[in-house]
Amino acid sequence: MTMDKSSFYDDRKFCPSCNGYQPYLMSMDHSYCVECGGTVRLFSKDDWETFNENMKAKRPKGGRPRKKKDQNKESA
Numbered sequence: 001m002t003m004d005k006s007s008f009y010d011d012r013k014f015c016p017s018c019n020g021y022q023p024y025l026m027s028m029d030h031s032y033c034v035e036c037g038g039t040v041r042l043f044s045k046d047d048w049e050t051f052n053e054n055m056k057a058k059r060p061k062g063g064r065p066r067k068k069k070d071q072n073k074e075s076a
């Protein structure tokens with residue numbers, strides 16, 4: 001077990017400039033890549049899209065579920 005290593009990897013964010021997950025420095029508003037000084041984000045674009053897809057999948061389509069009464073009216 002290398003617990004130190006895993007926590008080290010957890011403490012990374014995605015740097016678009018380096019095109020990979022990098023160690024970063026935190027500031028008030030943003031986090032900065034220690035390699036290139038660019039702004040890092042929590043996810044890469046692909047990971048962010050995957051994250052959004054997962055969120056969408058959890059949400060029911062079409063908002064509120066219909067009442068049975070309304071459905072009967074439509075079919076009649």
Ligand SMILES: [Zn+2]
Nearest residue numbers: 015018033036
């Ligand atoms: Zn970088």
